[in-house]
Amino acid sequence: MPVTAKRLASLASLTTDDLKVIAGLKGRTLKPGTLLDGSSETAESATLILSGWCARVALTHDGTRQITGILLPGDGFGLGGAPWAGDRLSVLSLTPCVIVDATSIRNLIRLRSPAHSKLIEACHQLAWLEQTYALNHIVRLAGRTAYERVAHFIAELYIRMRDVGLVSDGTFATPIPQQVVADALGLSGVHLNRVARKLRSDGLVDFPRGVVYVRDLDMLLKVARFDGAAAS
């Protein structure tokens, strides 16, 4: 599981024993559109995403869904040191995904296993980062125009994807339709598309189907008023 191990190792200096634990987890595949229910599956379990994109979704009783965050390869959930409110939300696979059941790691966390303190630290960082992304999402939604908001979102995706080694030459795969991005950002699909066109013509970023080309990162971050310190 290259991405996950890389990710966790980047958050804390893991021991070879930690890496063995990670390598020992067994994966399973998720079809796009699979819902991991927040009140059951994600409550007492933990998961790491090896590949594919998922979304945190708040389900309301009237059947509507609101995306509150995106989970990328290398991310996970249920791994915080204390209950985190986000883990009560459901997780929806947006693409085909390979995930692993990390409940064994969760148990190490529960036991505060001294032998795996670094692994535990890395998992806590994982949860902490998801919280940070959620707070950044609030800043985006409440304090930015549609144009800035999209720039900010793409910038975050870029940085997060880069941090797990999935960006090369300013380019990364984005296996989600524009409509999903629009939903996450509280915009209509049509308007998102118009904003995307302007971002493209302004030479900041281009995202045709399935891929993002960041053309001018500095300008993108500037337009988005992206606070680098708030991202990690």
Place this chain on the structure above:
Amino acid sequence: MPVTAKRLASLASLTTDDLKVIAGLKGRTLKPGTLLDGSSETAESATLILSGWCARVALTHDGTRQITGILLPGDGFGLGGAPWAGDRLSVLSLTPCVIVDATSIRNLIRLRSPAHSKLIEACHQLAWLEQTYALNHIVRLAGRTAYERVAHFIAELYIRMRDVGLVSDGTFATPIPQQVVADALGLSGVHLNRVARKLRSDGLVDFPRGVVYVRDLDMLLKVARFDGAAAS
């Protein structure tokens, strides 16, 4: 400290010893507009709010502030069981406040003091609730029109204030200007005012300066598509 003790007691069945710890904390007064810096004051300390309203604010290097959440009497920060990303943000007093330094409680949490397990549990709930409010804020911002958004926000304030006993007869004091509400919800002050007028004329809620009168809670919750389960 009636409100704080009441709040914590409502989150876990505190022992008399726990209550003594709470009663022993010494308070101080904050003038409106005081900033508790996220990178220093709130990093290694913990605080409980006895009276007054505060805001979580994300400060960006360019000097702008974005409110990410509201802290009410009975709320606190720095009291989670694991680092919570919100505690890296600053806290701004919106009104005169009386707060107490709860670092001693934080230390009990750090030590996992078995004698105070109930108090610790209550504090964890406090942190968990702030996370929940943040996630609900995302839902509000991304998935609601201005009208619904304001209704949703007022509904949350109502429920939170009611839970600490500060609502009587559908009425509670709101010592913050409309502009602050507008900032939190990503609206202009003028537009918030227009929405407020419509909410009033629709008989849902009225909030002239300093006070909120909830006229029709059921309808307010319905209009807001407020998910009661997500509030506590």
Place this chain on the structure above:
DNA sequence: CGTAAGCTTGACAATACTCAATCTCTGTGG
């Protein structure tokens, strides 16, 4: 090829913002 999903565009309507003026409180000093 044919189909379906998703991207793009145009035209129009609704929502929300800005600017600027006026009004209403609340507290303060005379």
Place this chain on the structure above:
DNA sequence: CCACAGAGATTGAGTATTGTCAAGCTTACG
């Protein structure tokens, strides 16, 4: 007790942003 000042609330008019509807286009894939 009253006049005044200042903060905040309210309104109008005009503009900008964003949404909706509907149609055409492109691409991936069988």
